[in-house]
Amino acid sequence: MMKLFKALIPLVLFSLIVVFLLKGLQHDPRTVPSTLLGKPMPTLSGINPTFFHNRVTLLNVFASWCLYCRAEHPVLMDIAQTKRLYMLGLDYKDQADKVSVFLKQYGNPYSKVIADPKGRIAISLGVYGTPETFLIDKKGRIRYKHVGPLSPDDWKNTLQPLVHQLIEEL
Amino acid sequence: MRFFIIVTILLSVFSGMVLAKDRYPFTSVTQQRQFEQLTNEMRCMVCQNESLADSNSGFAEDMRSKIYKMVKEGRSDQQIVQYMTKRYGYFVSFNPPFYRETYVLWLAPLLLLVIAVFIGRSVHKKYRGR
Numbered sequence: 001m002m003k004l005f006k007a008l009i010p011l012v013l014f015s016l017i018v019v020f021l022l023k024g025l026q027h028d029p030r031t032v033p034s035t036l037l038g039k040p041m042p043t044l045s046g047i048n049p050t051f052f053h054n055r056v057t058l059l060n061v062f063a064s065w066c067l068y069c070r071a072e073h074p075v076l077m078d079i080a081q082t083k084r085l086y087m088l089g090l091d092y093k094d095q096a097d098k099v100s101v102f103l104k105q106y107g108n109p110y111s112k113v114i115a116d117p118k119g120r121i122a123i124s125l126g127v128y129g130t131p132e133t134f135l136i137d138k139k140g141r142i143r144y145k146h147v148g149p150l151s152p153d154d155w156k157n158t159l160q161p162l163v164h165q166l167i168e169e170l
Numbered sequence: 171m172r173f174f175i176i177v178t179i180l181l182s183v184f185s186g187m188v189l190a191k192d193r194y195p196f197t198s199v200t201q202q203r204q205f206e207q208l209t210n211e212m213r214c215m216v217c218q219n220e221s222l223a224d225s226n227s228g229f230a231e232d233m234r235s236k237i238y239k240m241v242k243e244g245r246s247d248q249q250i251v252q253y254m255t256k257r258y259g260y261f262v263s264f265n266p267p268f269y270r271e272t273y274v275l276w277l278a279p280l281l282l283l284v285i286a287v288f289i290g291r292s293v294h295k296k297y298r299g300r
Contacts, residue, residue, distance in 0.1 A: 035259045093228070108177075119232040126257030128229055130217040 035126070036142045042124045046114065052140035057086045058159075059134040060110070063094045063123060064102035066130040073106050073168045080109035081156060085163060089113040092122050092130050105162035135159065137166045194238045205241045206252055209234055215258055221267050 004133060036037055036042070041052055057102035060076060062069040080087050091099050096115060103113075125134070135144040144162055176276065196202040211235070214225035222230045222237070233254075242249045251263065260266040268276050 035256060040254075075252070079247050118235075119228070120236070123232055128258070 006025045022152040029124050037145065039142060041136060041140050041142060044121050044124060045116075049140055052136050052138075054138050056084070056085045056138060056163060057088055057134075057136040058163075059088045059090060059125075059136060060089045061092050061125075061127050061130050061134075063130050064090045064098045065094065066092075068149040069108065072131055072151070073109070074111040074157055075152055077107050078152075083123045084167060090121060090125075090127075091115045092127070093119050121154060133159075135162060135166065138169060194234065196241075201241050204247060204273070206238050208247065211251075212237075212254060213262050213264055215262060221264065266278060285300060 005011050033107065041049065043049060058079065073114055076087070087110045089112070094115065094117065099115075100112070103110075114121065120126075129147070132148055133146040133147055137143045143166060144159065146159070152157070194205060196205065209223035210221050214220045214227060214230040214233070216227055216229045217225050220230075222233050228271050237250060237254075242251065245253075254262050260269070260272055263296045266272045266275065
C-alpha cells in the first residue's frame with residue numbers, strides 16, 4: 001500500500017505542474033489589474049479635477065496609428081450614439097493632423113479629445129498601450145478599466161450594465 | 171585580430187550606455203545613481219522581463235523620462251516607486267515589497283528549498299545502508 005502511494009507521488013507532482021503551466025498559458029501577461037480602481041482620477045495636466053464631476057465619463061486612450069483602435073472604433077461610435085456618457089478621448093503619442101484625418105474618416109465619437117503627444121498623461125493614468133478604456137463615475141473616481149479593444153460583447157455584457165449603475169448613483 | 175574583435179564588441183556595448191547618459195544628464199552623482207538604480211529595478215510593462223533601463227521600447231523611454239523628471243525634482247526613491255506602483259501595481263517592480271499580494275512570491279523559493287531538503291534526506295536515508 002505504502003509502495004503504491006510512493007509510486008504515485010511523481011504522477012501527482014507532474015499533474016500539479018501541468019495544471020500550473022496550463023493556467024500560465026491561458027493567462028495574458030499583458031493584462032495587469034489596475035491599482036487605480038476606486039481611486040480618484042490622478043490630476044492630469046490641463047484638466048481640472050471638477051471636469052469629471054456630475055457626469056459619467058468614458059475615457060478612451062487611442063491613436064490614429066493603432067490598428068486595434070480602428071477595430072474598436074465602430075463600438076465607440078455606437079456608444080456615443082446612446083448619448084448617456086461623456087466621451088473623452090486621449091490621443092496617445094500622435095500627431096494633430098493625423099488624428100483629425102482619422103476622426104474625419106472613421107467618425108468622431110468623442111465630446112473632447114486631449115492630445116498626449118509624449119505619453120505623459122498616459123503614464124499618470126497607468127496606461128501602457130492602446131487602446132485602453134476607463135469608466136469614471138460622477139465623483140471623478142475610476143470605476144472600470146478595460147485593456148485592449150472593446151468588442152460589442154464587452155460593451156453589452158460588462159460596460160453597459162456598469163454605466164447604467166453609475167448613472168443611477170448620486 | 172582577436173584583440174580588434176574584442177575591442178569592437180566592447181565599444182558597441184558601451185556606446186549604448188554612453189548614449190543613455192547623454193540623454194539624461196545629471197549634475198549630481200547621487201541623482202545619477204538613483205536614476206540608474208530605479209530604472210534597473212522597474213519592469214518595462216510592455217516587454218517580457220526587461221527592465222526600464224534595458225528596454226528600447228517607446229513605453230520604457232516614456233517611463234525613463236518620467237523617472238528622470240522626478241529624480242531631478244529631488245523626489246526620494248520611495249516616492250518614485252510609490253508613484254509607479256500606485257499606477258502600475260507591484261508588477262512594475264522587480265523588487266516588490268513583502269506584502270499581502272506578494273508573500274507567495276517571496277515565500278515560494280523558501281518552501282521549495284524545504285521540500286528539496288526533505289526529499290534529499292529521505293533519498294539519502296534510503297541509500298545510506300547499501
